Amino acid sequence: MTACAPAVEEVFRRESGRVLATLIRLLGDFDLAEEARQEAFTAAVEQWAAAGVPANPRAWLISTGRNRAIDRIRRDAVFRTKVQGREAASAEADADAAPDEWDDAAFGDDRLRLIFTCCHPALSSEAQIALTMRAVCGLATQAVARAFLVSEETMAQRLVRAKKKIRDAGIPYETPEPPLLNQRLQGVLAVVYGVFTEGYAATSGTRLVDAELCGEAIRLGKLLDELLPKNPAVLGLLALMLLHDARRAARESGAGDVILLEDQDRTLWDREKIAQGLALVDQALSVPGGLSAYAVQAAIAALHVRARKKEDTDWPQIVGLYEVLLRLQPSPVIELNHAVAVSMVDGAARALDLLDSLRARGQVGEYHLFHAARGRLLQQLGRLGEAGEAYRAALRLATLEPERRLLASRIASIGEAPAGA
Amino acid sequence: MQYLLLIYANEAEMAGRTPAAIASMTAEYTEFTKGIIQAGQFKAGDRLKPTSSATTVRIRNGQVSTTDGPFAETREQLGGYYLIEAKNLDEATGVAARIPGAKIGSIEVRPIWPPAA
DSSP states (O other), X not given: OOTTHHHHHHHHHHHHHHHHHHHHHHHSOHHHHHHHHHHHHHHXXXXXXXXXXXXXXXXXXXXXXXXXXXXXXXXXXXXXXXXXXXXXXXXXXXXXXXXXXXXXXXXXXXXXXXXXXXTOTTSOHHHHHXXXXXXXXXXXXXXXXXXXXXOHHHHHHHHHHHHHXXXXXXXXXXXOOHHHHHHHHHHHHHHHHHHHHHHHSOSSBSOSOOHHXXXXXXXXXXXXXXXXXXXXXXXHHHHHHXXXXXXXXXXXXXXXXXXXXXXXXXXXXOHHHHHHHHHHHXXXXXXXXXXXXXXXXXXXXXHHHHOSSGXXXXXXXXXXXXXXXXXXXXXXXXXXXXXXXXXXXXXXXXXXXXXXXXXXTTSSTTOXXXXXXXXXXXXXXXXXXXXXXXHHHHHHHOOBHHHHHHHHHHHHHHHHSSTTO | OEEEEEEEEOHHHHHTOOHHHHHHHHHHHHHHHHHHHHXXXXXXEEEOOOGXXXXXXXXETTEEEEEESOSSOOSSEEEEEEEEEOSSHHHHXXXXXXXXXXXXXXXXXXXXXXXXX
């Protein structure tokens, strides 16, 4: 490694996604663009060590990558038979475009194209998330594999299949036109939120929080906000992620145990992220036109973080927001959260009625947090035997170690209670 | 690119439709087909006779076996197809979504391999 290596590395980290996005457009092929980027970075390590980092490293990397790829197209007969003449011809035509045509707006468009392509609904949701993390966030295949608790080989195959589907099915490298844009944006946001929740509450295993994944999701959210400004759903999702992430340090004890919102040390919350999140919630709610479910969820998170003490929490307003959310996006999970909020306003008995009605509709029997919440309400009502049963049902269904320890401690706390247990 | 749009529907339900419903869907199909011909997307399209008229042929151990019925028993059966020209998958799924049968059955969108060089 030479003296300029850290500077080069910094450029690679910052430009990797942009360079790939533009190379895919210029070359018309994901794999070819990835190889070209790799060759450009290798060339940069050699040449920048001697000549220094160029004034516009991004343009240098793109033009070097593109030229290497075109050299390869010209000499590689195997490639010609593989993709026919079309992509090669279009890549050669684009090769004549002057580098100064790649202004910042064009780069922005390329990154948006890349996001919409990676999140295309014709790909499975697993493939969408994996491809986005690999191609847009620039995470190594190994890192993506670790995030999803699969082997590197499995993840590599998943990525190969996704890229093959893009090529074979003719998934366009385009940002959809407005009538389709909003519908497709919902899918993109679901992917971003999927990355975030995978980091925030891993669904199995021993980790509770994976800060790197949360950080990547927030970076994606900021990128979308930059590329599609003043979109209420984008603003709402970004706010929601920031407000959740602000509480990250307080959510987990030193021993890796879950700390529930009500027991968290609020001085550990990240005030800067909260300030950013609160400002974004206000923006999201003030954009005229459609109310976004993400914005409403962010508004609920905002009410939680606005309370300096848990007693200050504005529960009646939270109940009201959950009712808005239930109209926008009805789901058993939201009904469950609504019921928990109701217990803070109207008491545990009323909330238990709501939960029993939810269960009677048969949608939550396998959901561990339903049983955990029900146990909590029964415990508050002094029905300790039933509470213990509910906690044990939750424990049977929970897969994440920290959550299992929390449930086990709840069961133990009932055991220690006097009469009625 | 060319795409084959395979129209699947439940034959039993299709057979149980009223004459008025059949007439109205036929009119919708006529209009849809005209539309994609005018847009230059239409390559071919046909309605298939029901699977009760289907015969499946296989060669096993060098012997031709001919059996009654379709290859697989499924809830929805292949009832027709369009072959279209579209610039990409989004255009193809856009056409598929306008096929009248999409409202009652489902449309499978399959890209066609280009002819071997």
